Amino acid sequence: MRDLRDVPAYLINLDDNADRLTASTDALTRAGLSFSRVPAVDGRGLDLSTLPDCDMQAAMRLYGRPLKGGEYGCYKSHLACAQRMLDEGHEIALVFEDDIRLPPDFPLYLKALLAHLAQSRIDWHLINLGAPATRICTTLADLSGGHRLVAAHYFPQTAHALLWNRAGAMTFTRDHARVAMTVDNLFRHVMIRSGKGLAVTPALVMTSAAPSVIDAGKKASRYDGRRWTYGLLKQKRFWTNRMIALSRKALYRPAAPLTTPPGLPDPTG
Numbered sequence: 026m027r028d029l030r031d032v033p034a035y036l037i038n039l040d041d042n043a044d045r046l047t048a049s050t051d052a053l054t055r056a057g058l059s060f061s062r063v064p065a066v067d068g069r070g071l072d073l074s075t076l077p078d079c080d081m082q083a084a085m086r087l088y089g090r091p092l093k094g095g096e097y098g099c100y101k102s103h104l105a106c107a108q109r110m111l112d113e114g115h116e117i118a119l120v121f122e123d124d125i126r127l128p129p130d131f132p133l134y135l136k137a138l139l140a141h142l143a144q145s146r147i148d149w150h151l152i153n154l155g156a157p158a159t160r161i162c163t164t165l166a167d168l169s170g171g172h173r174l175v176a177a178h179y180f181p182q183t184a185h186a187l188l189w190n191r192a193g194a195m196t197f198t199r200d201h202a203r204v205a206m207t208v209d210n211l212f213r214h215v216m217i218r219s220g221k222g223l224a225v226t227p228a229l230v231m232t233s234a235a236p237s238v239i240d241a242g243k244k245a246s247r248y249d250g251r252r253w254t255y256g257l258l259k260q261k262r263f264w265t266n267r268m269i270a271l272s273r274k275a276l277y278r279p280a281a282p283l284t285t286p287p288g289l290p291d292p293t294g
Contacts, residue, residue: 029132032139034060034119035106037099039067045123048233052127056135058119063106065123068098076204083205087262089255092204100208103184104201107194115191117142122185125155126231130170134229137168138188146280147176150193150221151212156181158226161270163277168225176277177224179270180216184209186230193221210262217269220277 034053038046046062053060071094073079078101084092103120110118117139138152147165152174161179168174189197196219201211216222 029057029135030059032058032117032119032135033110033113033115034058034121035063035109036060036121036123037063037065037102037106038123039065042123045233049121049123049125052125053121056127056131060119060121061109063102063109066098066101066105068094068096068101070094071097073097078203080203080205085252087206087258089252089258091250092207096207097204099184100204100211103208104198107189107197110189110194111191111198117188117190118194119154120184120187120189121230124232125185126233128229128231131229134168134170134172134225137172138174138225138229141166141168141174147223148221148280149223150190150196150219151180151216151223152188153177153181153183153186153212153222153224153228154188155186155228155230155232156183156224157228158224161267161274162224162226163274163279165223165279171227172229173226175224175226176220176279177222178217178220178274178277179267180213180222181224182209182213184212185232186228187212213266217266217273220273 036046036049036053038049042065050060073092073094074081076097079092079097081091084090099122106118106120135154142149145166158175158177158181159179162175162177164173164175166174196215201215206214212222
């Protein structure tokens with residue numbers, strides 16, 4: 026069974042969020058993970074229309090509203106983690122945002138997941154550890170304790186707890202370095218179409234009750250810049266993604282048997 030201290034992990038944290046850093050450091054240390062802090066890109070207050078790596082016109086076509094500075098910063102922070110993983114030569118890496126909350130049995134389930142990935146032939150790029158999969162999924166393995174590894178044909182739209190492999194990180198950094206959508210929307214968009222997104226359900230990682238930094242001040246400017254097409258575009262994204270996901274589920278054939286990896290303890294006893 027793999028020693029979790031050998032699994033690279035990155036924690037995205039803004040320089041002015043010392044309390045979050047303390048809480049997440051404690052959580053990751055108790056879980057037996059050795060991690061590196063990645064300073065988050067602070068997009069608050071930036072004029073995104075002046076940034077060459079931000080495509081605001083594409084965002085307006087997709088969303089019917091402009092991107093927010095916090096959304097840009099979150100996207101760039103995840104890009105930085107993926108690039109750092111590649112630069113350091115890792116084959117897999119965990120990426121956490123600093124509002125995570127880990128259950129006591131998180132290390133057991135993570136070890137079970139890594140053991141299964143090591144012996145399987147699953148073609149994957151990204152695993153969401155922080156959101157339950159919808160019913161548009163296919164079970165790949167029982168990780169015990171009620172948790173399952175699934176092919177998430179309709180990829181969960183969160184980004185606070187992720188597991189990348191090298192191929193996925195390379196695709197992210199190579200093909201999506203220009204910011205045109207929120208990072209969680211990008212992951213859903215890409216994984217639905219590539220068929221290489223997995224998830225653990227129920228989720229292994231939760232979020233704390235800390236208020237969102239990205240959404241700071243959102244209520245006051247919720248409708249700023251919205252076009253009349255906003256609602257229509259949202260429905261278009263939903264139904265397009267859903268139909269692609271349903272099609273992928275219908276055609277999907279698992280590459281690995283639906284078995285629990287041998288030698289794994291059952292956390293439930």
